[in-house]
Amino acid sequence: MSAYDHVTAARANDRPTSVDYIKRLFGDSFFELHGDRRFADDKAVIGGIAELNGKPVTVIGLEKGRNLKERMARNFGSAHPEGYRKALRLMKQAEKFHRPVICFVDTSGAYCGIGAEERGQGQAIAENLMEMMTLKTPILSIFIGEGGSGGALALAVADEVWMLENAIYSVISPEGCASILWKDPSKTAEASECLKLTAQDLFKLGVIERIIREPKDLESRIFDSLKNLIADTFEKKAAIPAEKLIEMRYNRFRKF
Amino acid sequence: MPDFFNFLKPKNELENQGEFAENHPYIPEELWIKCPVCKNAILSSDLMENHKVCTKCGYHFRLSARQRVELTVDENSFAEMDADMMSTNKIGFPDYEKKLRNAKISSGENESVITGSCTICGEKAIIAVMNSKFMMGSMGTVTGEKITRAFEYATENRLPVIVFTVSGGARMQEGILSLMQMAKTSGAVKLHSDAGLLYITVLTDPTTGGVTASFAMEGDIILSEPKALIGFAGPRVIEQTIRQKLPKDFQSAEFLLDKGFIDAVVQRKDMKSTLAQLIRLHKENDEGGAAL
Structure with a gap:
């Protein structure tokens, strides 16, 4: 598979979204929480509390929507500042109640628009980066589709970052890169190669800890093994004192 | 005999287009700097003295x-x-x-x-x-x-x-x-x-x-x-x-x-x-x- 094939697969409309993962991993135990308490409830970010093998976890996901109607409502998974602020509110809540945080990342990027700028898109992302770095509870981020730049990183300052086999994570979209580099947005395939955005490339660069096999369909047993893998990981992280955990997280990013 | 027209650069080479360019002889840019906001020409020594802030409109270069x-x-x-x-x-x-x-x-x-x-x-x-x-x-x-x-x-x-x-x-x-x-x-x-x-x-x-x-x-x-x-x-x-x-x-x-x-x-x-x-x-x- 070429890098561009991964880009296409990561963006495919029939790909499971955060909602699917939440349903398969947590079933009916997921209780959704809404709003950032400051401005609004951003539907591009879904968040709540759930049970994972009997233990409470905070769940946050960037949600693209599974059909056109949903996609419109979810702004195609591109969050506004209130979405990132909702995510941070839920992370702080998780810290207070000593439960781990799991983030599902799937976004082409933070939204670029008038409202987003007026309400401080840059400030909202910056605050998440800062606060997540010292959050006193384990954080795991799983890239299930697209990981678009700062809008993805704002949910990925984590103790571990995992990626689905066909997920991508990049500083700029391949289209954006091609139009800057060659003034030709059609050279997306070449740009995809240059950016080193596939899970394999990112694993080699030390940006992610684990590559997850793609589920063939929503009934796939991969969800069960993923569930156990997450539970195991949280169990191991829970044994680490908070100060040590934060130091490890700092060093995880300090090395780049 | 000095050729007067040598003092005038061809119009398309001038940085300062418009009326200013048409009516004034070419001035080396080291001496004068055009403010990109108010379009006024500022004496570069004045600009430097003013911490590179336009003396006319306050634009911060x-x-x-x-x-x-x-x-x-x-x-x-x-x-x-x-x-x-x-x-x-x-x-x-x-x-x-x-x-x-x-x-x-x-x-x-x-x-x-x-x-x-x-x-x-x-x-x-x-x-x-x-x-x-x-x-x-x-x-x-x-x-x-x-x-x-x-x-x-x-x-x-x-x-x-x-x-x-x-x-x-x-x-x-x-x-x-x-x-x-x-x-x-x-x-x-x-x-x-x-x-x-x-x-x-x-x-x-x-x-x-x-x-x-x-x-x-x-x-x-x-x-x-x-x-x-x-x-x-x-x-x-x-x-x-x-x-x-x-x-x-x-x-x-x-x-x-x-x-x-x-x-x-x-x-x-x-x-x-x-x-x-x-x-x-x-x-x-x-x-x-x-x-x-």
């Missing part, structure tokens, strides 16, 4: 990092750190080495930021100044590393940090490693902050992208130069996304002040004294408490 340091810190007090650190092409991006070479030549610097210790009106501080002349102040690994080291040094030595930002955002040629700098620098800012130390950012024209979405917006106090463009997405990207023209002054420093995202817009001539005053107000005594 962009400064190089060295000029900025010179205007901000006490004479001979700047001790540069990590001056020799240089970027390499870690992900093998096409033509990145060439880009770096050109940036070094055009800016006279090794990277898009210079860092060091200094005093400002006698007050000790760590300062980091970005440079638009080096790949539009984009954030590469070395940019992030120098800023991170500056913060770590400041945390260890209990010093305030001042960062002047100017940046087009992440550096595409370093791919994901550029993005990681946003997390790395934010982590260093957080530890400095948790140690109870002061961080002031000064946003200058333009500050966008990954720098806005990390250390630029993380200051305890955020200042800006007048009329600076500050945003997450650049205006062109937003216009392409929403398919409409943006209102005038959208994303200007004054706009951000109005929306509550910066603390004050400060004139260049007042920047040094403002910084010194703010540092003094946060000065610690020997017990680590406030000095006042």
Whole structure:
């Protein structure tokens, strides 16, 4: 598979979204929480509390929507500042109640628009980066589709970052890169190669800890093994004192 | 006999188009500089004397990092750190080495930021100044590393940090490693902050992208130069996304002040004294408490 094939697969409309993962991993135990308490409830970010093998976890996901109607409502998974602020509110809540945080990342990027700028898109992302770095509870981020730049990183300052086999994570979209580099947005395939955005490339660069096999369909047993893998990981992280955990997280990013 | 018409450059070669160009003989640009905002020609010596601020309309011309340091810190007090650190092409991006070479030549610097210790009106501080002349102040690994080291040094030595930002955002040629700098620098800012130390950012024209979405917006106090463009997405990207023209002054420093995202817009001539005053107000005594 070429890098561009991964880009296409990561963006495919029939790909499971955060909602699917939440349903398969947590079933009916997921209780959704809404709003950032400051401005609004951003539907591009879904968040709540759930049970994972009997233990409470905070769940946050960037949600693209599974059909056109949903996609419109979810702004195609591109969050506004209130979405990132909702995510941070839920992370702080998780810290207070000593439960781990799991983030599902799937976004082409933070939204670029008038409202987003007026309400401080840059400030909202910056605050998440800062606060997540010292959050006193384990954080795991799983890239299930697209990981678009700062809008993805704002949910990925984590103790571990995992990626689905066909997920991508990049500083700029391949289209954006091609139009800057060659003034030709059609050279997306070449740009995809240059950016080193596939899970394999990112694993080699030390940006992610684990590559997850793609589920063939929503009934796939991969969800069960993923569930156990997450539970195991949280169990191991829970044994680490908070100060040590934060130091490890700092060093995880300090090395780049 | 001197040919009078030699004094007039052909119209299409003139930088100063329009009425001014038609009615005036060509004047070497070293003597006169045209303000890009009010279009007036300003005597370059006047401009220099006025800290590169237009004497007619107050437009703040962009400064190089060295000029900025010179205007901000006490004479001979700047001790540069990590001056020799240089970027390499870690992900093998096409033509990145060439880009770096050109940036070094055009800016006279090794990277898009210079860092060091200094005093400002006698007050000790760590300062980091970005440079638009080096790949539009984009954030590469070395940019992030120098800023991170500056913060770590400041945390260890209990010093305030001042960062002047100017940046087009992440550096595409370093791919994901550029993005990681946003997390790395934010982590260093957080530890400095948790140690109870002061961080002031000064946003200058333009500050966008990954720098806005990390250390630029993380200051305890955020200042800006007048009329600076500050945003997450650049205006062109937003216009392409929403398919409409943006209102005038959208994303200007004054706009951000109005929306509550910066603390004050400060004139260049007042920047040094403002910084010194703010540092003094946060000065610690020997017990680590406030000095006042």
